[in-house]
Amino acid sequence: MKSWFISCILVTEWLLPTSGEDCPSPPPVNNSILVGTCMEGNFLGTYICITGYHLVGKKELLYNNTSLEWDSPAPICRLGHCPIPVLVNGQMNSSNLEHFSDGDVVTFECDTDYILKGSNWSQCQEDHTWIPPLPICRTGQCTPPRKPENGHFKTKGFNSGTNVTFYCDDGYQLIGPQSLQCMDGEWSHESPICEKMEAKKEESCVFQENNICETVQKWIQYQKASGQTLEELKYSLEIKKLQLEKIKFS
Structure with missing residues (x-):
């Protein structure tokens, strides 16, 4: 297994070691540093952009000695610490729209009828990221709600x-x-x-003598018609029961 460290700054110059292992020459990427490993004809390389540039694309490339091809296109190192922000249905405001260095700040605004979700500004960091995260522009209209079954x-x-x-x-x-x-x-x-909704249970009568059952049913119907509360109905039934018992034992 062979390992090497290659730098490519502005002018592409590859210093590959001579060895018995038949490894391909990795594609050149300007303004980058390449760390590669070759083993049995298979090559794995990692691209790192120099200060002031950010990587666009896949940073690792693998050459397979069986398929005889690279697993993805070569990346590029673009000027600026951070990638250019993209705001769909909106626009960003900055003095420089071509490249962004560490510490640069941009602001955002959405087109008419769109609402900004997230921060209206972001700053380019040294690690090539934007903080706070880039916002999105969403339409102010809601999608139709779910219609309930039944x-x-x-x-x-x-x-x-x-x-x-x-x-x-x-x-x-x-x-x-x-x-x-x-x-x-x-x-x-x-x-x-x-x-x-649960089906309402029919009222049943528990009294079976001296027409009390019929009387209770009539009082229930009366209660529904008159709008009496259950407590008022209970009180009326107790009085009616006492009257019936008085008649029974007289």
Whole structure:
């Protein structure tokens, strides 16, 4: 196994060791440093850009002696510490739009009808990254919410600030918020669901003598018609029961 250290600055000059191992010459990358290893005709190289340049592409290249080809295209070293920021549906503001050095700051703004998500500025770091992370521009319109099974919703649109109201079919009840609001491209809550309502149990009578059962049923019907509370109904039934017992033993 052979290892070597190669530098390529502006002018490509490769100083490859002579050995019995038939290793290919790695593709030249200006303004880079290459660390390579050759073993049995297979070559693995790692490209490192010099100060003031950043790598674009895959930093490692592998030559396979079986397939006789490189696993990916050679990278390039581009001037500037950081890659040029890309803001879809927006634009960046900077005095220099071609290359960015350590400490350079850019600001961002979105096109009309788009909302900035993230920081409106970022600074180029020495390690070739942008801090804070680059933002994105999102449309202020919300995607249509999920329609609940056994239900539906009504709305005048999906723009920011509009509301959506949900309704369930007969025999189903709404579980969750009935209304959602679109806020900067996102809904205020999760969509509700429609759950099947349990069937109401029929009232049954436990009394079987002296027409008490019939009386209770009549009082239940009266309670529904009059709007009495259960406590009021209970009190009335107790009085009626005492009256019936008094008649029974008189």
